[in-house]
Amino acid sequence: MNVEQAAKQLEALGSPTRLEVYRTLVRAGHAGMPVGRLQEKLGIPASTLSHHLHRLILTGLVTQERQATTLISRANYEAMNALLGFMADECCADAACETGTTDAAA
Amino acid sequence: MNVEQAAKQLEALGSPTRLEVYRTLVRAGHAGMPVGRLQEKLGIPASTLSHHLHRLILTGLVTQERQATTLISRANYEAMNALLGFMADECCADAACETGTTDAAA
DNA sequence: ATGCTATTTCGATGAACGTCGAACAAGCCG
DNA sequence: CGGCTTGTTCGACGTTCATCGAAATAGCAT
Numbered sequence: 259m260n261v262e263q264a265a266k267q268l269e270a271l272g273s274p275t276r277l278e279v280y281r282t283l284v285r286a287g288h289a290g291m292p293v294g295r296l297q298e299k300l301g302i303p304a305s306t307l308s309h310h311l312h313r314l315i316l317t318g319l320v321t322q323e324r325q326a327t328t329l330i331s332r333a334n335y336e337a338m339n340a341l342l343g344f345m346a347d348e349c350c351a352d353a354a355c356e357t358g359t360t361d362a363a364a
Numbered sequence: 365m366n367v368e369q370a371a372k373q374l375e376a377l378g379s380p381t382r383l384e385v386y387r388t389l390v391r392a393g394h395a396g397m398p399v400g401r402l403q404e405k406l407g408i409p410a411s412t413l414s415h416h417l418h419r420l421i422l423t424g425l426v427t428q429e430r431q432a433t434t435l436i437s438r439a440n441y442e443a444m445n446a447l448l449g450f451m452a453d454e455c456c457a458d459a460a461c462e463t464g465t466t467d468a469a470a
Numbered sequence: 471a472t473g474c475t476a477t478t479t480c481g482a483t484g485a486a487c488g489t490c491g492a493a494c495a496a497g498c499c500g
Numbered sequence: 501c502g503g504c505t506t507g508t509t510c511g512a513c514g515t516t517c518a519t520c521g522a523a524a525t526a527g528c529a530t
Binding site: 272277 | 368378387452454
């Protein structure tokens with residue numbers, strides 16, 4: 259994972275609409291969710307959703323699998339983990355991160 | 365941390381230039397780094413850097429402190445942790461994340 | 471083949487972004 | 501005060517984005 263790739267994924271996640279889409283997909287678990295259902299659930303026009311989905315797919319954050327007429331979208335958990343890993347890695351690379359969320363050790 | 369806020373921070377981190385800036389700041393640790401030094405290190409025009417820095421500050425990802433003539437910028441580790449926490453939380457909310465990065469259990 | 475459902479692609483529009491140089495403001499030093 | 505260093509703001513440019521409805525496509529059933 260390099261900076262460019264990370265930035266791309268971050269940017270993909272950086273739109274409220276897209277983050278909602280991704281979040282919904284993530285919560286759907288490994289079963290995924292058809293595009294139509296996603297559309298109903300989020301209440302956004304199909305073309306807009308398709309556009310965002312495409313963007314998410316381009317960055318590797320989401321995958322799709324065709325099942326007859328319906329297209330199942332799924333969050334790519336490995337990609338998510340890689341991104342999270344990159345961020346954490348960058349964060350703790352040199353020093354820092356001793357702030358902790360609560361108190362942390364000295 | 366709500367979706368809107370997370371999206372804003374994600375978007376802020378979603379530009380290669382800004383991610384580089386942030387990364388550099390993070391690696392600089394608690395000491396932070398003056399804007400000028402950042403500029404030298406990254407080789408981008410001062411006005412561009414200032415613009416991105418401002419953006420990062422607006423989302424709470426970076427803080428600044430004046431020391432005489434120089435402005436010290438610092439990564440806000442708490443914000444980073446909160447964001448990472450949000451992402452991880454969303455990721456593992458329902459199911460999933462059993463994929464692991466290597467093989468994981470059955 | 472015809473029709474149906476599910477989803478994408480096209481085309482357009484307004485807004486926001488990233489980038490830069492030039493001019494400006496703030497604060498220190500001699 | 502005069503000048504230097506540090507960093508920001510302004511104005512502009514072209515690019516990319518998010519959004520939508522309408523039209524096109526893909527696959528299946530009859």
